[in-house]
Amino acid sequence: MQCPRCHGMMVNEQVYTDQGGIDISRCIHCGDVIDNVVIFNRSHPSFEIKKVFRGCNMVASIPV
Ligand SMILES: [Zn+2]
Numbered sequence: 001m002q003c004p005r006c007h008g009m010m011v012n013e014q015v016y017t018d019q020g021g022i023d024i025s026r027c028i029h030c031g032d033v034i035d036n037v038v039i040f041n042r043s044h045p046s047f048e049i050k051k052v053f054r055g056c057n058m059v060a061s062i063p064v
Pocket residue numbers: 003004005006007008027028029030031032
């Protein structure tokens with residue numbers, strides 16, 4: 001697999017968390033990590049996070 005950021009070589013690894021093991025791909029050049037959550041978020045570019053600023057009614061949409 002090739003890194004989408006730098007086109008370097010990626011290796012498959014398993015990371016263990018409190019909720020069990022997660023399969024990830026890590027770039028050996030730039031360190032970019034890709035897992036299922038990253039793949040989902042990158043495949044839904046229209047998804048936006050709404051951030052409400054404290055003390056005012058302003059809402060900002062932050063494209064992901
Ligand atoms: Zn990379």
